[in-house]
Amino acid sequence: MKSTLSRLGVATIVSGTILSTLAPLQSYAATSEGTVNTPILNVRSDSSTSSSIVGKLTEGTTVDVYAVNDEWAQIEFKGQKRYVSSDYLTLLPTSIKNTNSLYIAKENAQMYTSMTSSSSIKASIKQGDTVTYLSTHGASGSWYKVSYKGNTGYVAKRYFSLSKSGSVTSQVTKSYMTIATTKVHVSTSSSSRVVVTLSKGQKVILQSLHGATNSWAKISYNGVTGYVAMKNLQSTTTTLTKSLFVHNPTNLYNSMSSSKTAIRALKPGTIVTRISTHGATGSWSKVTYQSTTGYVPTRDLSETFTPIATPYYAQQDTKLYSSMSSSKKTLLQIPKGTKVEQFAKFGASGSWYQVRYNNTTGYVVARDFALTPPIGIKKNVSYTNYPMTTQTMAERQMAQFAQTDAHRFENAYLPRAWVSVNGVTGTITKPEMIVVSRVGTALKAAASSNSSTLIKIPYDAEIEYVNRYTSGSTTWYKVKYGSITGYVTPSSVVGTANILSQPSLGSHAYGQINTGEKVSITGQQGNYYTISYKRPAGHNIRVFDNTWRRASVDDLLPYVDPSQIDANSRSFYQFLDLSKSAGTTATTLNKVLTSKGTLSGQGQAFVDAASMYGVNEVYLLSHAILETGHGTSLLAKGVPVDKDGNALINSSGNRIYPERPVAATVYNMYGIQATDSNPLGNGAKYAFQQKWFSPKEAIIGGAYWIGASYINHPTYKQNTLYKMRFNPSSPGTHQYATDIGWAAKQTTSIYNIYQSLDAYTLNFDVPKYQ
Secondary structure, X not given: OOOOOOOOOOOOOOOOOOOOOOOOOOOOOOOEEEEEOOOEEEEEOOOOOOOOEEEEEEOOOEXXXXXXXXXXXXXXXXXXEEEEEHHHEEEOOOOOOOOOOEEEEOOOEEEEOOOOOOOOEEEEEOOOOEEEEEEEEOOOOOEEEEEEOOEEEEEEHHHEEEOOOOOOOOOOOEEEEXXXXXXXXXXXXXXXXXEEEEOOOOEEEEEEEEOOOOOEEEEEEOOEXXXXXXXXXXXXXXXXXXXXXXXXXXXXXXXXXXXXXXXXXXXXXXXXXXXXXXXXXXXXXXXXXXOEEEEEEHHHEEOOOOOOOOXXXXXXXXXXXXXXXXXXXXXXEEOOOOEEEEEEEEOOOOOEEEEEEOOEEXXXXXXXXXXXXXXXXXXXXXXXXXXXXXXXHHHHHHHOOOEEOOOOOOOOEEEHHHEEEEOOEEEEOOOEEEEOOOOOEEEEOOOOOOOXXXXXXXXXXXXXXXXXXXXXXXXXXXXXXXXXXXXXOHHHEEEOEEEEOOOOOOOOEEEEEOOOOEEEEEEEEOOEEEEEOOOOOOOOOOEOOOOOEEOOHHHHHHHHOHHHOOOOOHHHHHHEOOOOOOOOOHHHHHHHOOOOHHHOOOHHHHHHHHHHHOOOHHHHHHHHHHHOOOOOOHHHHOEEEOOOOOEOEOOOOOEOOOOOOOOEEEOOOOOOOOOOOOHHHHHHHHHHHOOOOOHHHHHHHHHHHHHHHHHOOOOOOOOOHHHHHHOOOOOOOOOOOOEOOHHHHHHHHHHHHHOOOOOEEEEEEEEEEO
């Protein structure tokens, strides 16, 4: 979601045909797992781009894979076999699923007929009872399909742990030790009440693991029982003393916390002694090196090591294979000019290299690589220091209501006390509302912008909802401010009823919801309803939406931290200096613009715009493609407006205000001023004011606005996508979008266009935090 744009992009699935070479399938017997390697991946009903989209997966999600070929992978999605593009799925090492594992209930649990707690209950499972595990389900693997006393159904994963050798125990009782100052909470939430704080080195008894990734542990200590973060515990019995190689350049740290300090740098080939592993997934190793003890990311260690003299560069577009055979699966495409890390040579004459690219290890044909970049392609990387930590950066972004669609398939909770329910429809009854417009809002005498203003209500003032007045598509709230009653617009206020990420008032709030709004009730958990709601046009972005929800600090960290973005990945292009030309031609750009609606044939307009206003032409083109839906949006096709620039069609393209004559047709190719509250109307009015009466005028004129407002602005100097989204010089101000993934989503198109050029120079400007 964004403040000035009209459309969001998702990963484009490559063209495919019916899957004919998939391996034989067996129900609930997936043979391997795969991880999504693109920001958003469409899940389809069949192995064809013409089939319907049944859902979406986010980057990093792990799914069960039944079969795969060069174009499609068959996966499990919400309990059914579905299809995704295999190009955007990185296969993990093969591991046959155990369909007969015994699991133990850590506490009382319910078995449901489907993967939702609002479905019918088939059986009640008591703490300590065993069930037979059949399969894992849900986008994040949060549900198990199990059999229990003759019943088969679905249970929440968090209630179960795997038994050992079939033995039945109601809880885990292992001795652990705290490795840092640790808070013991009353629940699995860092915002819940703290029972006691333990110092480093305290021994506790671990009873059970909780959370989708076992990130929380239930422990007992001196008669006190509560929950702690698993990352703060270390087994007192398990040690892994072993000599290992440092495989990647890394640091030896004094701790595993976010405030850790590097003790010394470790080069590839360095031998360290591992003492133990830490974290819920063993992601950290405690090691000693030259009498110094510290912590190293486990991913940077290995049992073997082949020295890497220098990096190798792809001399042409090539493929990364899963094994030393061009007939095997292609893991990734490696573009010309890309740097890879070479581990070893294979074959009688070293005809294959084992390399790593974009965090994926595989094999390439040696003749496609050389020690120097190919002629015509140059890459320059510079760094800019900022006086803050990534944690501070993420917190400042969250304060400005950053949004994400990563939680769109997760439950959203509403306290029952704030809603009146009739059947499956709920009406928000919490009357308090807050003015969120920074300039305050006018309290009107009547439900009309032309009526007199009774008083100016200041920012952050509390008002009381009375009722509402709706005329056509326009809604006004009748409210009371002190002793004065009048009308305000929905965009200037927000209700105080929080929509929560967990059934707890202290949990992260996905957004608020306005008084009087109706929601769909999808289930109930204790004193909370689970709800579904789509934010109406004209409402403030702080209002909850099923898809676009408020991002947490943990959601933001992977996006704001440049160190987590591979320098050879597509996402790295969010650091591309957009004030420098790509040096391409209109002919080349027109090839990219084939079948792109009103953008087709406009290559020269982009070249001219780049030259006139100092904005990278590849960026302008990719930006326009994204914002116009490949040249097919209403703002790209042309919007008829009246003499004042008001749109004469609605968001469905239907004519409105038939009594008003059409004064002009306007175009807006970058979605400029197409704000979330009214993208079509506001985008069209701005285009009218700028006299963008043709696609060419919109392309060139919009380039000036982007350059002057962001890239070449004398104060902000936001010359990269990253800076446009996060503005590290002044976080939370003058930001182009509210979607935390906006910068990364822009990069795929830019990256792909660059791959069609034979010669170019890439200049990157990367932030560096403390």
